[in-house]
Amino acid sequence: MLDVCLPGTGGMMPLPERHLATMTCRCGGYTILVDCGEGTQVALRRQKISAFDIGLILITHMHADHVSGLPGLLLMIAATERSEPVTIIGPPPIAAYVKCLKVIVPYLPYELNVMELPPATVPLDCDPIFQIGDMTVAPFLLQHRIPCFGYTIVVQRYPEFDAAAAERLNIPVRYWNLLQQGQDVIGPQGEAWRSEDVLGPPRPGIKVVYCTDTRPFDGIVQRAHKADLFICEGMYGDLAERERLYEKSHMLMQDAAVIAAAAEAKLLWLTHFSPANPDPAQYLTELQQIFPATVVSKDGERVELKFP
Amino acid sequence: MLDVCLPGTGGMMPLPERHLATMTCRCGGYTILVDCGEGTQVALRRQKISAFDIGLILITHMHADHVSGLPGLLLMIAATERSEPVTIIGPPPIAAYVKCLKVIVPYLPYELNVMELPPATVPLDCDPIFQIGDMTVAPFLLQHRIPCFGYTIVVQRYPEFDAAAAERLNIPVRYWNLLQQGQDVIGPQGEAWRSEDVLGPPRPGIKVVYCTDTRPFDGIVQRAHKADLFICEGMYGDLAERERLYEKSHMLMQDAAVIAAAAEAKLLWLTHFSPANPDPAQYLTELQQIFPATVVSKDGERVELKFP
Numbered sequence: 001m002l003d004v005c006l007p008g009t010g011g012m013m014p015l016p017e018r019h020l021a022t023m024t025c026r027c028g029g030y031t032i033l034v035d036c037g038e039g040t041q042v043a044l045r046r047q048k049i050s051a052f053d054i055g056l057i058l059i060t061h062m063h064a065d066h067v068s069g070l071p072g073l074l075l076m077i078a079a080t081e082r083s084e085p086v087t088i089i090g091p092p093p094i095a096a097y098v099k100c101l102k103v104i105v106p107y108l109p110y111e112l113n114v115m116e117l118p119p120a121t122v123p124l125d126c127d128p129i130f131q132i133g134d135m136t137v138a139p140f141l142l143q144h145r146i147p148c149f150g151y152t153i154v155v156q157r158y159p160e161f162d163a164a165a166a167e168r169l170n171i172p173v174r175y176w177n178l179l180q181q182g183q184d185v186i187g188p189q190g191e192a193w194r195s196e197d198v199l200g201p202p203r204p205g206i207k208v209v210y211c212t213d214t215r216p217f218d219g220i221v222q223r224a225h226k227a228d229l230f231i232c233e234g235m236y237g238d239l240a241e242r243e244r245l246y247e248k249s250h251m252l253m254q255d256a257a258v259i260a261a262a263a264e265a266k267l268l269w270l271t272h273f274s275p276a277n278p279d280p281a282q283y284l285t286e287l288q289q290i291f292p293a294t295v296v297s298k299d300g301e302r303v304e305l306k307f308p
Numbered sequence: 309m310l311d312v313c314l315p316g317t318g319g320m321m322p323l324p325e326r327h328l329a330t331m332t333c334r335c336g337g338y339t340i341l342v343d344c345g346e347g348t349q350v351a352l353r354r355q356k357i358s359a360f361d362i363g364l365i366l367i368t369h370m371h372a373d374h375v376s377g378l379p380g381l382l383l384m385i386a387a388t389e390r391s392e393p394v395t396i397i398g399p400p401p402i403a404a405y406v407k408c409l410k411v412i413v414p415y416l417p418y419e420l421n422v423m424e425l426p427p428a429t430v431p432l433d434c435d436p437i438f439q440i441g442d443m444t445v446a447p448f449l450l451q452h453r454i455p456c457f458g459y460t461i462v463v464q465r466y467p468e469f470d471a472a473a474a475e476r477l478n479i480p481v482r483y484w485n486l487l488q489q490g491q492d493v494i495g496p497q498g499e500a501w502r503s504e505d506v507l508g509p510p511r512p513g514i515k516v517v518y519c520t521d522t523r524p525f526d527g528i529v530q531r532a533h534k535a536d537l538f539i540c541e542g543m544y545g546d547l548a549e550r551e552r553l554y555e556k557s558h559m560l561m562q563d564a565a566v567i568a569a570a571a572e573a574k575l576l577w578l579t580h581f582s583p584a585n586p587d588p589a590q591y592l593t594e595l596q597q598i599f600p601a602t603v604v605s606k607d608g609e610r611v612e613l614k615f616p
Contacts, residue, residue, distance in 0.1 A: 013349065013380070013383070013384065013387070014347070014349065014350050014380070015350065015353065016350055016353055016354045038346055038347060038349070038350075038376075038377065038379075038380040039322070039346060039347050039350060041321065041322065041346070042322050042323065042324055042346075042347060045323065045324055046324045062411065062412055063412065064379050064380060064383055064412040064413055067412055068346075068376070068377075068379050068380050068412065069346060069376075071346075071372050071376050072321070072322070072346040072372060072376050075321070075372055076321065079321070093411055096411055097408075097411045097412065100405075100408030100409075100411060101408075103370065103401055103404055103405045103408060104370055104371065104372040104375055104376065104405060105372055
């Protein structure tokens with residue numbers, strides 16, 4: 001089970017009634033946070049999401065509305081007395097930026113690691129670069145004015161364990177867990193038990209794709225293919241804004257719906273609305289004609305995704 | 309007339325219902341902002357205070373809850389298309405910190421100046437170090453864990469102009485303004501007109517003293533002497549917290565009231581409440597027994613101070 005929440009859904013600047021865009025993915029006691037603009041710690045408090053479990057912070061890009069909340073978040077995590085390490089992943093110059101923050105966040109009770117992605121060389125089909133609990137993370141390059149990455153988060157699902165087969169093979173129960181996780185096992189008498197002999201066929205996990213800020217392009221369709229949840233920016237719904245948005249490397253809500261349909265995603269959440277778009281829900285009917293499972297997210301949008 | 313507002317009144321961390329402590333002083337089209345924790349731009353928006361006029365930002369000290377909102381504020385000012393310079397004044401390492409912010413705030417359409425105060429050498433009776441419009445600013449050293457300054461903001465009031473005397477001296481009206489501002493003038497025929505000949509006695513201006521974070525000490529009484537408005541931190545009202553607060557270089561609301569009484573201030577606004585003090589107003593009766601003109605401020609506390 002994966003709990004996904006958007007504590008904030010705004011772009012560019014935080015508003016009294018709309019926090020800046022941020023997402024949490026929670027699974028098995030581990031939390032991933034994606035983007036951390038000014039006020040993210042408040043948005044998390046509002047949704048009663050504990051900072052204690054945040055072990056991984058993914059940053060899409062280094063514009064202020066996606067990173068200014070990092071010092072406050074790091075202190076919020078510190079206040080929970082977390083002692084496990086925290087990792088931040090993002091494009092350059094994330095390492096220089098985090099180093100600078102030590103001026104105002106000099107002491108943290110946990111180890112802070114920074115993994116700086118290469119600026120423009122991650123192929124679209126790259127493997128996951130990080131695993132936390134049962135969640136894996138793969139970045140993919142977007143098309144924005146500065147290096148910017150989307151992220152695919154997958155909750156792996158182990159194949160079904162064939163207990164009858166394990167019993168037939170006389171495998172003691174204490175080895176079943178390792179075998180289920182795909183590991184082969186040597187028994188106490190030198191028996192060689194292979195996981196493939198007690199596992200069913202591969203089963204799809206849960207796939208969430210987070211995609212902001214970017215102009216629309218075909219690569220996003222590939223990445224969002226059959227995603228259980230595709231979360232995408234939609235600055236405006238007014239078609240007259242299209243050209244101006246593309247120039248600024250953003251997209252319309254309608255573009256996101258077209259991508260979701262082409263990708264055969266199961267669900268689309270729109271986010272990162274412009275402050276000049278105070279009522280994005282007015283476009284919902286039009287958007288659902290393009291892609292029926294479209295949600296114009298509000299702060300606190302939430303879903304529990306389960307294995308099929 | 310001086311418009312004073314506290315868009316935020318919280319200490320340590322921003323909460324959904326309480327922004328971090330910040331103050332604006334507005335006079336004649338000029339705005340001074342004191343402290344800028346995470347979310348200050350949202351607090352300003354909530355109070356409908358324009359960022360366009362913010363020409364001076366005073367920082368008390370370099371703890372995150374007093375400076376993390378700077379990048380967002382600088383961008384908010386930029387969005388108003390202000391082109392006049394903005395000056396930031398604060399203790400070390402404010403210059404290094406602002407330099408670092410260029411990672412996420414690379415371009416500003418106005419000149420940004422930083423004046424770093426000496427860490428621990430400003431005497432209590434120092435002269436104003438900055439003037440903006442009719443407001444002057446004087447810092448004074450507080451007693452906190454790191455270098456920390458309070459600020460006295462005074463709106464100067466010129467002495468009354470004696471028009472009858474100016475007419476008796478045959479001074480043309482076009483010179484009156486300069487004379488009223490205390491400047492002597494040489495007339496077209498070499499006449500020497502002295503401002504003191506056409507001005508009444510000095511008149512007190514409007515004095516506001518902002519004081520956080522600090523343990524209580526006598527120097528604050530001197531600084532707040534006869535202030536029209538003394539704004540002071542009050543983390544807790546529970547007397548049992550006193551020792552712990554002093555250790556952390558903070559004070560109780562009751563300490564602030566004692567200082568206000570000793571200083572013969574006209575009005576006390578308490579601010580910078582601990583997140584663990586969700587209802588500071590419960591101590592109001594007790595506080596007003598110490599100093600009757602005590603206000604337990606809420607976000608948006610506001611007053612227009614006028615010359616007596």
